[in-house]
Amino acid sequence: MVKERARILVVGGGYVGMYTALRLKRRLRQELRRGEAEITVVTPDAYMTYQPFLPEAAAGNISPRHVVVPLRRVLDGCRVVIGEVRSVHHAERTVTLTTLATEDEGTGPQKLSYDEIVLAPGSVSRTLPIPGLAEHGIGFKTVEEAIGLRNHVIEQMDIASSTRDPAIRDAALTFVFVGGGYAGVEALAELEDMARYAARYYHNVKPEDMKWILVEASDRILPEVGAEMGRYTVTELRRRNIQVLLGTRLKSCKGRVAVLSDGQRFPTRTVVWTAGVKPHPLLDATDLPRTDRGRLRCTAELTVEGHAHAWAAGDAAAVPDLTADEPGRDCAPNAQHAVRQARVLGDNIAHSLRGEPLETYAHKYAGSVASLGLRKGVAHVYGRKLKGFPAWFMHRTYHLSRVPTFNRKARVVAEWTLSALFKREIVSLGSLEHPRAEFELAAGGKPPYEPPHDPKGSS
Numbered sequence: 001m002v003k004e005r006a007r008i009l010v011v012g013g014g015y016v017g018m019y020t021a022l023r024l025k026r027r028l029r030q031e032l033r034r035g036e037a038e039i040t041v042v043t044p045d046a047y048m049t050y051q052p053f054l055p056e057a058a059a060g061n062i063s064p065r066h067v068v069v070p071l072r073r074v075l076d077g078c079r080v081v082i083g084e085v086r087s088v089h090h091a092e093r094t095v096t097l098t099t100l101a102t103e104d105e106g107t108g109p110q111k112l113s114y115d116e117i118v119l120a121p122g123s124v125s126r127t128l129p130i131p132g133l134a135e136h137g138i139g140f141k142t143v144e145e146a147i148g149l150r151n152h153v154i155e156q157m158d159i160a161s162s163t164r165d166p167a168i169r170d171a172a173l174t175f176v177f178v179g180g181g182y183a184g185v186e187a188l189a190e191l192e193d194m195a196r197y198a199a200r201y202y203h204n205v206k207p208e209d210m211k212w213i214l215v216e217a218s219d220r221i222l223p224e225v226g227a228e229m230g231r232y233t234v235t236e237l238r239r240r241n242i243q244v245l246l247g248t249r250l251k252s253c254k255g256r257v258a259v260l261s262d263g264q265r266f267p268t269r270t271v272v273w274t275a276g277v278k279p280h281p282l283l284d285a286t287d288l289p290r291t292d293r294g295r296l297r298c299t300a301e302l303t304v305e306g307h308a309h310a311w312a313a314g315d316a317a318a319v320p321d322l323t324a325d326e327p328g329r330d331c332a333p334n335a336q337h338a339v340r341q342a343r344v345l346g347d348n349i350a351h352s353l354r355g356e357p358l359e360t361y362a363h364k365y366a367g368s369v370a371s372l373g374l375r376k377g378v379a380h381v382y383g384r385k386l387k388g389f390p391a392w393f394m395h396r397t398y399h400l401s402r403v404p405t406f407n408r409k410a411r412v413v414a415e416w417t418l419s420a421l422f423k424r425e426i427v428s429l430g431s432l433e434h435p436r437a438e439f440e441l442a443a444g445g446k447p448p449y450e451p452p453h454d455p456k457g458s459s
Ligand SMILES: Cc1cc2nc3c(=O)[nH]c(=O)nc-3n(C[C@H](O)[C@H](O)[C@H](O)COP(=O)(O)OP(=O)(O)OC[C@H]3O[C@@H](n4cnc5c(N)ncnc54)[C@H](O)[C@@H]3O)c2cc1C
Pocket: 011, 012, 013, 014, 015, 016, 017, 042, 043, 044, 045, 047, 048, 051, 052, 053, 054, 055, 083, 084, 085, 086, 120, 121, 122, 123, 140, 141, 142, 182, 183, 280, 282, 313, 314, 315, 316, 333, 334, 335, 336, 337, 338, 369
């Protein structure tokens, strides 16, 4: 029996937010029915993004709609608020939040009270003060970025195909990715594979005209699959003519020229930044303890240290890794931990409300799978190392088993089956980013490009 009415607030609708709310729905079914508990989820988007599928979405193998899960549908019975928590005052048990209506209302952020809070705002790209990065860099964490990048790559091929200026053509066909973790390697490998395929439909762009470059500061890539499989990935990418530059940093991308620490310069219109993540900046606006890396300092029971009614997990939380060989290590920020932590977190909130003892979180990292393009991959899972087609097949079956809801699984399988039967989609819908442009022009707006004024008036 829980106390009078427990108001549970979940901040974030990603892996941790969605799975915690689902777990709570199941564990507190009776209490929710009797009105003794309520679950509110605050999240900026009405969907959860299955991030491991973003590289496949960028390659066009899965539609953007199918890599996201509609929260209102799966969290039926919870209050889903589309908004952003701006600050957390745990001492008072309140948060401030803005919603889509805040600006129109002109009332400023609203206050929301809670009894239990789950902090799961995840992480954001960890950037560095590199000249030109803020203006020209492209991130790869959201579905909008993945689809934007796909459109951008195809558009660059179109620019290269239509220009007579070799410098413009060269810059358009140079693609620089910074950071060799799974997001960077998979995004580059999938997009290169897609662009190589698309090149067969261009009369004047060949795969060997394109320069794909991976810049990594350390001496290895894909640490998630271990040293041996990381070395295999370097060899495999280089065999595909991709330049893998280890022990190298991006120093500047000002004026659309990527300048590297080894002195190389690459004029380019594409710099994709996937050099790691840092905890979400919302955590700066809380009164809760944090580590020197900015994650919330948590216990193995997933409470925030010293605060019984504040809970956290996933990328935003430093949860002790009880299975690590060296003591004092925290769980790495990845989906494998996020999903499992969310289940324990949901159970522990239910235990806490009922006055039962809490469970501790312990999970030994099982390894990772990565796709390197259609029918190519690398994997190191439970001590088994796989490469090429078997690894790629494992990547697909693993993620299919993990993507939430039967509905999504069925749609993803249908898409994979269709793309195996028919040719790949190579169309760029760049104008989706400016859907009103055509109508504005028709209604008398300025054209996006006006030809230079000819002083002689000749035509
Ligand atoms: C391209 C890519 C590929 C990946 N592939 C893998 C993989 O193969 N295997 C693996 O284990 N991991 C992978 N990861 C990492 C994995 O996706 C993350 O570790 C996981 O998403 C972390 O879960 P989370 O719930 O902490 O954060 P997220 O899933 O990022 O969720 C955070 C949520 O909080 C919301 N939010 C942000 N700010 C606020 C606010 N102010 N108020 C309310 N809500 C807010 C966000 O909109 C989002 O919904 C990948 C990541 C990327 C980017």
